[in-house]
Amino acid sequence: MKSLQNKIFLFFVLLLLMVQAIAFWTLYSGNKNQETAEINNRLSTAKTIFTELFDRRLDYLAAFAETAAKDYGLKEVFNDDTRSLLVALNNHRKRIDADLAMAISAEGIITGQLQRYFQDDTRSKIKQGAERNTAFRFADWLESGQTAHLYIIDKAIYQLSLSPVTVGTKTLGWIAFGFQIDQRLAKEFMAITNLNTDFILKYDDMWRLIASSTENAQSGQELTLAESVIQGVIPPQYIATHSLITEFDQQEFGVVMYGLRANFIALLQEQWWRFLILTALTLFVSLTSAYLIAASISKPIKRLVAQAKVIASGDYQQTVTLNDDNEIGQLADEFNQMQAAVLQREEAITHSGNHDPLTDLPNRNALNQTLKDFTEQQQSFVLLHLNLSRLKDVNDTLGHDVGDEVIKELARRLQALCLSTNFKKLVHLGADEFVLLADHLEIDDTVAQIQAELEPTFDYQGISLQLQVRMGVAISPEHSSDAKTLVQMADTALHHTRDTSKLVQIYQPELDVNTVDRLNLINDLKQAIPAGELELHFQPKMCLKTRIVTHAEALVRWQHPNLGMIPPDDFIHIAEQTGQIKALTRWVFTTALAQSNIWKTLGLDLNVAVNISAENLKEADFHQFICQSLMTANVAPEKVTLEVTESSVVEDPESAIKLLSEFKSHGMKISIDDYGTGYSSLAQLKQLPVHELKIDKSFVQRLEHDADDQIIVRSTIELAHNMGLHVVAEGIEDEFSLNWLAEHDCELAQGYFISRPKPAAELTTWLLEQQALHQSSAESKANIKENT
């Protein structure tokens, strides 16, 4: 409904309706005025006609009376016998068909009176009037010379004209002729004006109906209407006018003319119909035109709208052509230009969406598409995931601009490679990562080709830069024919090169640590503590001087319901990464303390060591937890050792040192685990608030055969002793090592040669045996001493 066409159409419709309404109103009011004017005109005309008619009759009477009075024949008999006079009078009366004729003597006596009486509508009879031989009632009329009068006999009213009969200047008397004012006059008048006519007379202060044009009129009703019209009150359904003649003595004569308003309006109604039909016709024609105009305006716009929809749907091929020079035509041209511009921009966007902005090489999106194509065609190919080594160093030292230049150089060279050899596609995944797709040939050759291409150093503003890449390789369809999996495999292989410091790694399933099992472990570990799947094993540490076990290291074991025993190396790492190390360490600590108390009750005095992860050191409430636990378990801090790896201290030395200092001051022993594998400097070591160093087992295991290890261990022991630290050696697997270490004043020893890590109960038994054995040997020794 809100389309332009409808709007224009609506606008036109409103405009036309308004114009029509104004025209109609103008005509209506004009007609209404005309109607009123016509009615008024009609009424005033009727009134004029009546006056005219009335006066004409009087004039006629007057003229006739005057003429008749001059008739010699009449004069001759005027004073003669009555019969002669009456005959002469009647002869004159007949000439104008007067209703009344009178002769009045010079003395004012009525000498002859002839009156017409109607027997019915047509027949009438002339009779002598009753006033004969009586004095004429209006003597003043005779002298005044005024000739026109209203004269009443009984209830009949006449228009009367008097004329003197003279001989020379001598007046013999008067003659008078009259027309009666009756229904005949009313009807005659009605025939002329089409208006009902009533004559009413007021005498004795009362109106009476004299005559009416209406046949068999209800005189009362007629009189009431006439009376109200005389008083100026016209009932709305009538149009009416009136005329009053009041000249004669104390009596009023009124004429009322009226008609039904509807009868007059009816004449005008016909005009109205014609006008209404004309209006409707005009309206129809104008609305049709308006519709056509609106359609002609909106048609090209509709075409543009359709075109816009086509463009929106992504079809840029169709153009719209309008043969208009007007704005719409220009708009169509602009549309086509816009279409071209949009197409261009979209192509640019598509390009940038599929290409790396730095090198303008296809990006991951393009790779996905290509891989999809290749795998669909079941091609065999090699996917090489390349990573530029040491880019971070370049960025850090020479700036990102140089880094970018290096990446570009790499891209250029790899591109050159693509042009010349069996490489199919080069993709820049972003930053320092590229992917090459190559024919499945000998992989070593392929790798060699790449390395040969990258061999020359890249000279950038006088700096020689080595372009070294590490590669992860996945082969389709040998490893997988799924595009995503292939990419992931190559990525895994590349990832592995970082750990192994190799330059090329071909994917092997073993590399894939992120297996489904591993993912399951993460989930299962959450359940492990509450489900009681974890248990603590303890490995004893022996004092080399006394050969008595004085310490035990708590080692966690996971008895997985499906996978069986899982070694800590496999899940500690996961616990650290997934944030579950906190709960794990706390469980280990409290369990170890509990075991310590058990041993205490059995008379076994052991220092319990617990491994603390780097993540634990970051916990805000770790210190509070340790102290709280000690208090709760009522274990002396001196009986607890916290083993911390070198690397965990390296990450954030300051806070680690602060925390460890607090533990140390609290009385606990602090041990540096796996000493020698990390990169801790001696300066750091000096600052660390530790009691002992724990030499990594890799130095201890082959002590017997490796002279270097002996040097390292020996110097480490010396170093530690010089710094006031005790030394623990782990991984003692033979007697030589044990003895060698004892000789070199190592304080504590741990390893399979002494005891494997054992469940608490088993170890307790073993410890009690050892204690007993030791006591007996001590006794025997004592005995020997005593004996010796």
Next chain:
Amino acid sequence: MNNKIFTFVLLLFWMLLSVNAYSFNSCDGKKQEKTCVQISVSSQAEKGLKDLVVYLEPLGWQALVPATKPIIIGQLGKSFTPYISVSQVNSKVEFANQDDITHHIYSAGSDNKFSFKIRAGQTNSTIQFNQASEVAMGCNIHDWMSGYLLLVNTPYFGKTDSQGQVSFDIDKQGKYKVVVWHPQMQSENNRMIKEVVISTDSAFAITLKNEISEIPRQENDDDFDFLSDYE
């Protein structure tokens, strides 16, 4: 031109006749055996009323010598000339149409009714007036024409002159009824009567009680007289 000369001659002739008529009743050159009676008529407002009829009627006796002189009532200029005529009963009255058109003279409403047509230049003396009465005359053709003829039973009659005087030579002294008459006199029967006894030459003055009404003008009230243009 001829008409005018003719009219002038007629007028001259009529004047001579009039002088004769008046001389009949005048006291000039009166005879010894006759008594001269002089009567002057006036009204309250006006002295010397002209053209009033005055006649003396002997009381108690009759039969005086009838006047034999005929009178002429002319129709001149579509009017009765004179307006008022007076004559003794049975005297000859001659109507003389001095106009160039026909008149239709009539009288109605009295005992002396008559009616006749008189062509231009003709005279008519056929009407016998044998009743003493007032004869109002009109013309059926010219409505405005009006004339009066008073018929009296005495030879002593006359009309006042411009001084309002009239005189009679009477043969016999005695008691007389003096009657003054005029159609416009505002009194009963348009007359005033005075009884006198005449024994010697005497003069009487009569003063009218009411003024004489305006004498109607014998004129066509049309705007133009189309006949005067008609030769």
